[in-house]
Amino acid sequence: MIRAASIISRIERHKKIAKDILEQKLSNELAFGALAMECFQAVNSAIELGELVISEKDLGLPSRYKEIFELLYNAKIIGKNTLEGMKRLIFFRNLISHEYYAITEKELKEMARLLGCLDELVKAAKDSLK
Numbered sequence: 001m002i003r004a005a006s007i008i009s010r011i012e013r014h015k016k017i018a019k020d021i022l023e024q025k026l027s028n029e030l031a032f033g034a035l036a037m038e039c040f041q042a043v044n045s046a047i048e049l050g051e052l053v054i055s056e057k058d059l060g061l062p063s064r065y066k067e068i069f070e071l072l073y074n075a076k077i078i079g080k081n082t083l084e085g086m087k088r089l090i091f092f093r094n095l096i097s098h099e100y101y102a103i104t105e106k107e108l109k110e111m112a113r114l115l116g117c118l119d120e121l122v123k124a125a126k127d128s129l130k
């Protein structure tokens with residue numbers, strides 16, 4: 001449970017910082033880059049938390065990040081809205097990570113707002129890892 005607590009703490013910290021940055025004008029290159037990195041790190045931490053729950057519950061072996069959340073959904077650990085939010089967050093995470101094309105300000109704002117779906121994931125992880 002200590003590992004889960006550490007991951008959850010990181011998620012909460014990245015979400016808070018992202019929310020604070022989102023209130024700034026993102027045309028500032030520094031704010032834009034900082035928001036992208038906070039969102040990226042929040043999603044990476046969510047992936048890590050999902051992997052931990054899957055491992056502890058022996059739910060299978062996902063081969064893609066999206067499959068982590070599909071397994072959690074199929075096990076009734078997270079709801080449909082969280083599943084769909086996580087799929088979209090992973091899409092944005094991959095844009096930032098692999099630079100397939102530059103993420104737009106509109107997309108980055110959507111990503112930051114979608115971090116709210118991590119609340120259900122955190123609660124579900126706490127409940128299932130007791």
